[in-house]
Amino acid sequence: xxxxxxxxxxxxxxxxxxxxxxxxxxxxxxxxxxxxxxxxxxxxxxxxxxxxxxxxxxxxxxxxxxxxxxxxxxxxxxxxxxxxxxxxxxxxxxxxxxxxxxxxxxxxxxxxxxxxxxxxxxxxxxxxxxxxxxxxxxxxxxxxxxxxxxxxxxxxxxxxxxxxxxxxxxxxxxxxxxxxxxxxxxxxxxxxxxxxxxx
Amino acid sequence: xxxxxxxxxxxxxxxxxxxxxxxxxxxxxxxxxxxxxxxxxxxxxxxxxxxxxxxxxxxxxxxxxxxxxxxxxxxxxxxxxxxxxxxxxxxxxxxxxxxxxxxxxxxxxxxxxxxxxxxxxxxxxxxxxxxxxxxxxxxxxxxxxxxxxxxxxxxxxxxxxxxxxxxxxxxxxxxxxxxxxxxxxxxxxxxxxxxxxxxxxxxxxxxxxxxxxxxxxxxxxxxxxxxxxxxxxxxxxxx
Numbered sequence: 001x002x003x004x005x006x007x008x009x010x011x012x013x014x015x016x017x018x019x020x021x022x023x024x025x026x027x028x029x030x031x032x033x034x035x036x037x038x039x040x041x042x043x044x045x046x047x048x049x050x051x052x053x054x055x056x057x058x059x060x061x062x063x064x065x066x067x068x069x070x071x072x073x074x075x076x077x078x079x080x081x082x083x084x085x086x087x088x089x090x091x092x093x094x095x096x097x098x099x100x101x102x103x104x105x106x107x108x109x110x111x112x113x114x115x116x117x118x119x120x121x122x123x124x125x126x127x128x129x130x131x132x133x134x135x136x137x138x139x140x141x142x143x144x145x146x147x148x149x150x151x152x153x154x155x156x157x158x159x160x161x162x163x164x165x166x167x168x169x170x171x172x173x174x175x176x177x178x179x180x181x182x183x184x185x186x187x188x189x190x191x192x193x194x195x196x197x198x199x
Numbered sequence: 200x201x202x203x204x205x206x207x208x209x210x211x212x213x214x215x216x217x218x219x220x221x222x223x224x225x226x227x228x229x230x231x232x233x234x235x236x237x238x239x240x241x242x243x244x245x246x247x248x249x250x251x252x253x254x255x256x257x258x259x260x261x262x263x264x265x266x267x268x269x270x271x272x273x274x275x276x277x278x279x280x281x282x283x284x285x286x287x288x289x290x291x292x293x294x295x296x297x298x299x300x301x302x303x304x305x306x307x308x309x310x311x312x313x314x315x316x317x318x319x320x321x322x323x324x325x326x327x328x329x330x331x332x333x334x335x336x337x338x339x340x341x342x343x344x345x346x347x348x349x350x351x352x353x354x355x356x357x358x359x360x361x362x363x364x365x366x367x368x369x370x371x372x373x374x375x376x377x378x379x380x381x382x383x384x385x386x387x388x389x390x391x392x393x394x395x396x397x398x399x400x401x402x403x404x405x406x407x408x409x410x411x412x413x414x415x416x417x418x419x420x421x422x423x424x425x426x427x428x429x430x431x432x433x434x435x436x437x438x
């Protein structure tokens with residue numbers, strides 16, 4: 001998998017140590033459970049920090065702009081609103097390998113349930129008017145609150161995806177089994193219930 | 200007992216006359232994925248997962264519903280079959296509303312099992328999000344049509360084993376659905392004995408006990424065969 005050579009390898013480096021893999025994690029329409037599971041990697045996080053630099057992540061970085069030259073990007077969540085869509089398109093342009101990380105990214109999962117209602121107006125009407133106890137009001141703040149897309153989509157219906165890691169959430173063991181080979185430039189073996197089972 | 204001999208993936212195998220290709224494959228030690236098939240119930244060939252190819256060509260054959268014939272030669276795992284099987288499973292997921300995360304059958308679901316077996320890591324087909332409903336009118340059980348794959352195991356077990364014939368299939372194509380009685384709420388169908396066999400054999404979370412919540416359903420798909428065998432061999436003293 002030569003396309004997984006760290007991008008930093010081409011850049012001039014003053015240190016002897018091999019360039020670290022530039023890792024990003026992204027949180028779209030999901031519950032952050034996949035990121036919690038990622039943090040469940042426990043002591044493997046130390047090994048990960050040895051080999052990878054987290055350049056963008058809701059749990060390990062304060063950057064607001066998705067950086068250039070990302071080697072590996074884990075994407076949690078479905079694509080539900082215009083912000084999700086914009087970030088998905090950006091991360092695809094700037095990442096060598098994109099992983100659909102968890103059931104929401106792979107299938108739209110729970111966020112996708114709103115597709116059973118016809119369009120964002122019906123969803124907002126249901127959530128903010130019909131079910132409101134008091135002060136029923138539709139949210140409307142252009143440029144601040146992102147507009148909902150017509151349908152919630154799995155990530156691969158919006159951008160090409162290189163690897164799928166199902167699970168709600170994928171267990172820490174499954175995450176490790178997928179990313180540990182990637183850190184060494186090898187494709188992971190995604191077979192069997194331990195790696196593939198949904199839910 | 201007469202015997203027929205045939206070849207499964209090049210291997211000679213002998214099975215009793217009348218055996219299916221699925222039984223012949225199993226006799227040869229070959230496992231085929233199945234969803235609608237269940238030991239003890241009449242095969243219907245509904246799910247198309249057990250399709251096999253004859254070495255002499257022609258259309259693909261549902262192994263569960265095709266009788267093994269003398270001199271046949273079948274292949275069970277060609278590239279074409281593997282491709283079709285994965286497509287079939289993806290279509291099952293895309294057709295209904297299968298959300299494993301909070302499903303009553305999560306972790307003990309045959310649809311999940313076959314997805315793993317065919318190596319499905321995502322669906323290449325867009326999800327349909329059909330409008331279906333939940334029938335919770337029965338005091339003990341419920342039917343969530345969103346999770347139904349129309350395998351008709353419930354229809355067959357109720358008719359063939361329980362003898363109540365509560366369930367049927369109505370409509371066609373994408374409107375196809377399981378109905379209770381004459382398309383009545385399940386709880387209103389007097390023929391239902393509340394035996395729970397349909398719940399036991401349902402491969403997904405479509406039929407479930409009301410007390411079970413997420414990941415708490417544990418089916419008993421072995422029961423039709425046990426009951427059939429017990430009846431045929433008169434294992435009960437009062438028969």
